[in-house]
Amino acid sequence: MRPSGRQPEQLREIRFETGFPEHAEGACLIALGRTRVLCTATLEERVPPFVKGSGQGWVTAEYGMLPRATHSRTRREAAAGRQGGRTLEIQRLIGRALRAGTDRLALGERQITIDCDVLQADGGTRCAAITGGWVALRLAVDRLLSTGAIATDPLGAPVAAVSCGIWAGVPVLDLDYAEDHEAGTDANVVMTGDGGLIEIQASAEGATFSRPEFDAMIALAERGIADLAAAQRAALRG
Numbered sequence: 001m002r003p004s005g006r007q008p009e010q011l012r013e014i015r016f017e018t019g020f021p022e023h024a025e026g027a028c029l030i031a032l033g034r035t036r037v038l039c040t041a042t043l044e045e046r047v048p049p050f051v052k053g054s055g056q057g058w059v060t061a062e063y064g065m066l067p068r069a070t071h072s073r074t075r076r077e078a079a080a081g082r083q084g085g086r087t088l089e090i091q092r093l094i095g096r097a098l099r100a101g102t103d104r105l106a107l108g109e110r111q112i113t114i115d116c117d118v119l120q121a122d123g124g125t126r127c128a129a130i131t132g133g134w135v136a137l138r139l140a141v142d143r144l145l146s147t148g149a150i151a152t153d154p155l156g157a158p159v160a161a162v163s164c165g166i167w168a169g170v171p172v173l174d175l176d177y178a179e180d181h182e183a184g185t186d187a188n189v190v191m192t193g194d195g196g197l198i199e200i201q202a203s204a205e206g207a208t209f210s211r212p213e214f215d216a217m218i219a220l221a222e223r224g225i226a227d228l229a230a231a232q233r234a235a236l237r238g
Contacts (some may be wrong), residue, residue: 016235026139030132034122039132041140057107061094106154127161158193160228171216189221193229
């Protein structure tokens with residue numbers, strides 16, 4: 001039995017609240033179990049220098065964790081004067097994932113920045129940030145379409161992410177902190193809602209894992225991503 005009482009293939013409860021904060025071009029508060037991440041999209045009519053003149057847009061991300069998102073206070077990275085390696089790695093992952101699901105030529109020479117702020121962490125924060133970040137991105141793009149700023153929708157199927165791993169010798173989906181802390185293998189899978197793979201991060205935590213175990217984790221991730229994509233679409237329908 002998993003600590004949460006869930007079945008191996010069962011996601012935590014997922015909820016989306018859109019429209020807050022109201023000043024962002026797109027906003028979504030995602031709750032994945034006890035994890036909470038606020039995702040906001042900011043639209044700017046400019047692109048980074050390395051993209052300028054290409055006719056293509058840019059989607060990027062920033063990620064941060066509030067000091068009391070975890071059991072003990074974490075010092076603000078701004079107070080240290082620099083971002084940590086984990087923060088940089090996660091925000092680069094979020095940006096890559098969301099760009100992979102975006103037709104940058106259809107977006108035109110403009111940038112959308114997705115800010116992902118972890119309010120409460122109980123495992124899976126990077127996956128929640130990608131999943132909620134896509135909803136915020138979708139809302140920002142819908143605004144561009146509604147005003148006629150772009151003529152073609154640059155977004156295809158939803159982009160979502162989910163963790164999976166080997167816990168107590170069993171492949172399980174969507175690890176919370178208690179499971180992630182003890183898992184023998186941990187993986188994060190980013191996919192589109194129609195089954196396209198974007199990125200897989202998997203590592204053994206002290207013991208190797210087999211190809212059948214890896215395949216079992218990917219199968220669980222495919223099922224979880226399909227459920228997450230359905231929840232994203234439902235949230236956008238209101």
